[in-house]
Amino acid sequence: MREARRRGDELNMSEEELAFYDALEVNDSAVAVLGDETLRTIARELVDTIRNNLTIDWTLRESVQAKLRVMVKRILRKYGYPPDKQKRATETVLEQAALICNVRVET
Numbered sequence: 001m002r003e004a005r006r007r008g009d010e011l012n013m014s015e016e017e018l019a020f021y022d023a024l025e026v027n028d029s030a031v032a033v034l035g036d037e038t039l040r041t042i043a044r045e046l047v048d049t050i051r052n053n054l055t056i057d058w059t060l061r062e063s064v065q066a067k068l069r070v071m072v073k074r075i076l077r078k079y080g081y082p083p084d085k086q087k088r089a090t091e092t093v094l095e096q097a098a099l100i101c102n103v104r105v106e107t
Helices: 002-011 015-025 028-034 036-053 062-078 083-106
Strands: none
Touching (some): 015 036
């Protein structure tokens, strides 16, 4: 946890933004094509979008998940995220969102 905070401070990102940044950074071709700054911008936009569109039972409601998938894909396309990697990135982002929500509920 300390390591994540330290990295977040270095990159000027919140813990949530850093979690999404890490999820996107797993794709080496995305890092090479987009660069660090664009990935940070994507992560910030993802956090804002997900925060503004989550409902209490979003992990149980397929319609909400579908809406979030569309929004995430739209953001990835907007910034030129490699098309062949978008599906996996979208899944990873939604998994990360679920983890973040679970941590918030537990604390």
